[in-house]
């Protein structure tokens with residue numbers, strides 16, 4: 001067998017993430033400021049690391065679904081925050097980050113050839129997840145003129161008899177858009193009318209600004225039974241490396257996800273699950289402080305980027321990403337990011353890394369300190385002014 005033929009066919013459509021490409025180039029510019037990261041630059045709240053230290057002797061397997069205490073705490077969270085009852089015995093699963101929950105949901109739901117509508121630009125794991133399930137990803141454009149949110153007419157036009165799942169992600173990576181109550185409600189109605197299952201990726205639920213509210217998709221009429229809500233401790237509590245996420249859903253779907261989880265992961269790292277429990281049960285002040293600081297940085301990016309000729313940028317309502325329009329530079333986003341890296345020594349991610357509708361934009365993460373952001377903006381401004389970019 002030739003080497004090239006050895007890997008399974010299901011991998012043939014996978015290509016390395018465009019973010020990885022940027023990381024590789026970053027090595028060539030050692031003093032570059034990186035605004036590429038999708039993780040908070042904060043430490044987890046101290047009660048979380050303390051709980052991890054106390055739990056270090058929890059060295060055995062936990063139940064496949066996760067430790068009961070954490071599932072019970074998550075059940076209380078759903079009741080308190082969304083008014084929804086989820087049975088901790090059967091309707092909640094603890095996963096290795098939101099990423100695992102997403103893959104489990106797709107593998108559990110999608111039959112070969114079935115269509116999955118995915119936000120485009122969207123989080124880089126959606127499309128590969130659909131390919132792993134041997135489904136067909138259908139790009140759901142998030143257009144700037146529509147505030148980077150799906151247009152109901154366009155969603156309707158993309159639905160066929162093969163459509164099975166729609167992925168919704170609000171607050172959104174990479175655009176920072178957040179669905180309003182009416183927008184979420186319209187999407188929910190469409191899902192019910194067309195018998196679609198919704199995978200609602202809500203990992204940025206706590207990171208919203210200016211009184212913007214997050215609405216859990218499962219709360220709309222007819223939705224609880226057709227929605228898998230995916231969430232994570234990664235962004236809210238700056239716990240990306242702990243790898244703890246979770247999903248809420250109806251019993252049959254959580255059971256299906258558990259089957260895959262049980263034969264692949266068995267259970268999430270036990271001490272990390274106790275740390276996650278401490279995050280949920282401890283003070284939520286550190287989360288508010290983090291969001292306050294993100295907001296300060298968001299304002300900085302907004303005012304400074306818009307002052308630089310060529311950038312057009314509307315204030316995002318959630319997550320910690322800026323997604324400015326760079327079309328007036330008349331360059332593809334990959335080339336633009338390469339120039340920013342090599343001429344301005346600032347690393348950003350080309351919009352096209354998030355899908356073809358991301359072309360013409362770049363993503364800057366403001367999970368970098370205020371001072372570093374200021375310095376990065378100075379460098380970008382200088383590079384653009386001195387026409388080094390062109």
Ligand SMILES: Cc1ncc(COP(=O)(O)O)c(C=O)c1O
Pocket residue numbers: 038096097098099100123169172173201203231232233234235240244245
């Ligand atoms: C939209 C979105 N969903 C899910 C995840 C997964 O995060 P984790 O696996 O760390 O929970 C990310 C991480 O960047 C994300 O941006």
